[in-house]
Amino acid sequence: MTDHHIGMIVPSSNLTMETELPRMLRAREEALPGDRFLFHSSRMRMKHVTPEQLRAMNAQTDRASRELADARPDVVASACLVAIMAQGPGHHCVAEEEIRTALRDEGSEAPVVSSAGALLDGIAALGAKRVAVVTPYMEALTKTVVAYIEDAGTEVVDALSLEVPDNLAVARLDPDGLREHWRRLDLARADALVLSACVQMPSLSAVQPVEDASGLPVLTAATATTRRVLTELGLPPVVPGAGRLLAG
Incomplete structure (x- = not known):
């Protein structure tokens, strides 16, 4: 059995990221035994999906990334698609690099995935x-x-x-x-x-x-984020019953 530690950066009011990704990867564990997925989250404050609160949440990225680095995750997934997209086209590249930099500063070389x-x-x-x-x-x-x-x-x-x-x-x-x-x-x-x-x-x-x-x-x-998490872990992106994107 191989353990894969997945770090997640989530808005404080997000309930679904920590529900659907684990559900998909639990289904994968049952279909393809041999891998076990463990989840660790860091939260950033946000209650209402407004431009102001999205900007304020993004300002917490460095702190959240450094907290996750302490857990030595194998991959880090950042969720809040619109918080990144609201910053302008292509901003996911900037956001992912910001997280990578904070992780490296704390001694973690984990690859980074953003939902955007x-x-x-x-x-x-x-x-x-x-x-x-x-x-x-x-x-x-x-x-x-x-x-x-x-x-x-x-x-x-x-x-x-x-x-x-x-x-x-x-x-x-x-x-x-x-x-x-x-x-x-x-x-x-x-x-x-x-x-x-x-x-x-x-x-x-x-x-x-x-x-x-x-x-x-x-x-x-969520299914797209799960696919990227699996590929960054070097695993086939297969989850039963989650659509063609994860059908292998």
């Missing part, structure tokens, strides 16, 4: 050139996410904002609602569907059913 960068990588891994997107954000922040994805070279053919500003309320959204929300999107030109462009909006139980119903590859910020 992982989502772009997941879209690329599926070979998708055009996507549709569902977010829990207010419309203005959804437009920021759309611009970020498009700056990376992927056209967003349609986007749906659920407009929930309170981050705890986002965590309480029923993932089964996504089994219907996606039908409000125009998917005629889409190559893939981003069912949740947010690691706080629960979505895992809807991924495979929506993929089966839509006929399109379905990914989320």
